[in-house]
Amino acid sequence: MTILDGKKISNDIKNEIAEEVRKMKERGEKVPHLAAVLVGDDGASLTYVGSKVKSCERVGFESTLVRMPATTSEEELLQKIKELNHNDDIDGFIVQLPLPRQIDEQKVLMAVDPTKDVDGFHPENFGKMALDMEAFIPATPFGILELLERYHVETKGKHTVIIGRSHIVGRPMSILMSRKGYPGNSTVTLTHSSTQNIAEITKQADIVISALGVPEFLKADMVKDGVVVIDVGITRVSDESNPKGYVIKGDVDFVGVGKKASFITPVPGGVGPMTIAMLLKNTLLAREQRKS
């Protein structure tokens, strides 16, 4: 069994990006600038956005964190997005999800300039991705592709079973794994909350990608020998013995499933760090596209 070490690979990618930034500086060029908008003060979102900003510093990007109160109106957020769209210094930006209930997420995602949409959530980017055109690919699915590629995991002709149809992970992942090329060329089954007999389906999988958010949902008796397992789950489970008061749990029973798997991602240290690395990669691409 090989552990797909997202921490290591994401570090490699960050080093590669840092080297690109170094060359940009040497040529006297502007370095990439990522902005992140955080509405409200949800603990998990604060942590994620904080990591994104810190990672920008690490690779030499400029970064801007825009914090808005939980009471922000939709109009105020749309105005902020307009500003970021028109700010020539910003190469790419993200609006951290979820948003407070008074704000329509779809309206917000539609308002982002697709050329600055480094999350790849705008319908223009999503559509282009589905049609094999050049586009920003959402960071988590992009990170999963990169992990599969860097570990030379075979995907052609394999049966990939995805658990969860979220707009951020499951749905785009189902498109990407079925696309021509590598990684891809898989036969894809997208399972979700209305799927019946899910274990019968996961048992037929050569590759399982779980983005469900139910701790230790995938057990050893639900997979076959040699399966490749990608665990996208990051659920906070309260744990008084931990100084933070919680531990992070994935969707997969790592000990049990790990005994049968050929490749498996750990949680933490698997998909999570890859997401940030690929957001940086998208921001670098955004900078390069704006230059030309």
Ligand code: GUN
């Ligand atoms: N919330 C959970 N994952 C993501 C992500 O990849 N991007 C944004 N903007 N919000 C998220």
